[in-house]
Amino acid sequence: MASAFMQTSALTKRYGTTVGIEDLSLSLQAGEVFGFLGPNGAGKTTTIRLLLGFLRPTSGGFSMFGQDIAWGDWRHRARIGFLPGDLRLPRRLTGHQLLGLLGRLHGQINWSWVAHLVERLEVPLGHRIRTLSRGNLQKLGLIQALMHRPELIILDEPTTALDPLVQRTALEVLRELRDQGATVFFSSHHIDEVEKICDRVAFVRGGRLVGVEEIADLRSHLLARVEVRVTGEAPDLSSVEGVIRFEQRGETLALMVRGRPAPLLARLAALPVEEITWQAARLEDHFFTYYERAGEP
Amino acid sequence: MTRTLTARLLQRLWPILLPLSALCGGVAFLFVALIEPMGGLGIFETVLRMTPRIGQLLGSNEIDPTTSAGIASIAYVHPFVAILMAAWPLSVAAAALGGDVESGEADLLLSRAVPRRAMFQAAVATLLAGALAMCASLWLGTALAQWISPPEDPMPLGRFAAAAVVNAVLIASTGGVLLLLSAGSSERGRILATGAGLWLLNFFAGVVAPLFPSLAFLRLYSLQGHARPQAVIASGQIPWPDTGILLTVGVAGLSAAALVWSRRDVRS
Structure with missing residues (x-):
């Protein structure tokens, strides 16, 4: 199991009869940004907490940095940076005090790198944490996760509270770290941000892995949203090759198309088409397509 | 690492430890310093003879409460001091371990190369440091009062020091039980409520029940009942x-x- 940068093998966590995550087998390569996409309650946070040793697996296991990780191992976490989804930092400390404390725990910290992060993300370190806005809190959370230049960065909903400008800066910093060799495990339920930064994405739902795709492959699967307005009665196009979703609203047809567009175009050529819009599908559409394939609504 | 975590926990808890220690010392000081202003040992003798149950509550079974040492020793078992000595382990239990889980500090620490045992060791070190500080303050209160206002019969301060150590053992022992509660919990409120409830039961069994012969056996099942600082002084x-x-x-x-x-x- 210990060959990939990080690998889970049939990782399972159950709370009594409730499934947290079931039979999760994933493999991350060094230097990639891996998206972990799913709605709330899909098992994303459970997976992350298993990887960090917060939770004890019911069965299965995982390896990191080429080593099998047993329950209770902790030394490997020196190479991980983690930003939790429900970030809670010691409210009475200032940002300076917090980073100082964490620096003492880590041992060797390159403080000029920390200063660089603080400058880029514009965090007021002199204020007590309880007085910080949610956005500044999240930025401080990002700095504490990156301050020791971790090899593996695990982010749980990292940009939720950030304004678009800071969100862009945060994603830039992550890309830079990726370019310098860091691997990023990026959990989110925001498809847009995963699409912006990730190389591959895993879809999870109901505690199960639905699929893993290269972002580039997903985009090239030619999933497209097509809207057609015709004169008169609109025909049923659901049986045309490549049409995976079909909806009729009076004279307007809404379709989702996978694969080659030729069969649909041939069929449309014979119809009194008034207007046609053809858009590349959003990742969200791929997401729902996955669920449908997995038998979910 | 344990030292850093202990310093952090003490930093969070010193606003509680400081007044608790000061109050312990203050109570011990007052029990000696007020002997003379209240008319000497005779007044205590009269009060304790009139109310033997109170005398028993204050340790007349262990030590003669009409001597200066006897009066001073009351500070080491007084219900108010007992409450102070329970407040410290309760505070540590509510702040560390389970308290860390609720506050999110456990996430912050355990996502780094911090072993769980370091967090536990820090909690124990903090508990013991506080227990020693409170009991040292208790003894210092007695010693200071003897120095400022010497009683009629000098008190054996070495024995008071040993009695303070017994009290520190009681705090550590209570802390052991409460940290067990904390280790399995994730809510400060639950730790505080359950811990306080357990301590009240313990106090009743160890201190109140022995006043009634039919319930005296309960003392054996209480930590408070096994802490006998006055026996050390006597x-x-x-x-x-x-x-x-x-x-x-x-x-x-x-x-x-x-x-x-x-x-x-x-x-x-």
């Missing part, structure tokens, strides 16, 4: 069977707490 000897029970319960509680903390899930 005899100069540590009552090892009782103190041993306190130590055993403390060590067992801490061992069980370490096991629970090392194996539990830390959920968000």
Whole structure:
């Protein structure tokens, strides 16, 4: 199991009869940004907490940095940076005090790198944490996760509270770290941000892995949203090759198309088409397509 | 690493430890310093003869409460001081381990190369440091009062120091049980409520029940009942069977707490 940068093998966590995550087998390569996409309650946070040793697996296991990780191992976490989804930092400390404390725990910290992060993300370190806005809190959370230049960065909903400008800066910093060799495990339920930064994405739902795709492959699967307005009665196009979703609203047809567009175009050529819009599908559409394939609504 | 975590926990808890220690010292000081202003030892003798149950509550079974040492020793078992000595382990239990899980500090620490045992060791070190500080303050209060306002019959301060150590063992022992509660919990409120409830039961069994002959056997099942600082002051000897029970319960509680903390899930 210990060959990939990080690998889970049939990782399972159950709370009594409730499934947290079931039979999760994933493999991350060094230097990639891996998206972990799913709605709330899909098992994303459970997976992350298993990887960090917060939770004890019911069965299965995982390896990191080429080593099998047993329950209770902790030394490997020196190479991980983690930003939790429900970030809670010691409210009475200032940002300076917090980073100082964490620096003492880590041992060797390159403080000029920390200063660089603080400058880029514009965090007021002199204020007590309880007085910080949610956005500044999240930025401080990002700095504490990156301050020791971790090899593996695990982010749980990292940009939720950030304004678009800071969100862009945060994603830039992550890309830079990726370019310098860091691997990023990026959990989110925001498809847009995963699409912006990730190389591959895993879809999870109901505690199960639905699929893993290269972002580039997903985009090239030619999933497209097509809207057609015709004169008169609109025909049923659901049986045309490549049409995976079909909806009729009076004279307007809404379709989702996978694969080659030729069969649909041939069929449309014979119809009194008034207007046609053809858009590349959003990742969200791929997401729902996955669920449908997995038998979910 | 444990030192850094201990310093952090003490930094969080010193606003509680400082007044608790000061109050312990203050109570010990007052019990000696007020002997003369209240008319000497005679007044205590009169009061205790009129209310034998109160005398028993204040330790007349262990020591003659009409001597200066007897009066001063009341500070070491007084219900108010007992409450102060319970407040410290309760505070540590509510802030560390389970308290860390609720506050999110456990996530912050355990996502780094911090072993769970370091967090546990920091909690134990903080508990013991506070216990020693409170009991040192208790003894200093007695010693200071003897120096400023010497009583008619000089008090054996060495024995008071040993009595303070017995009290520190009681705090550590209570802390062992409460840290076990904390290790398995994720909510400060629940730790405080359950811990306070357990302590009240313990206090009733160890201090109140022995006043009634039919309930006196309950003392055996209480930590408070096995802490006998006045016996130390009276005899100069540590009552090892009782103190041993306190130590055993403390060590067992801490061992069980370490096991629970090392194996539990830390959920968000």
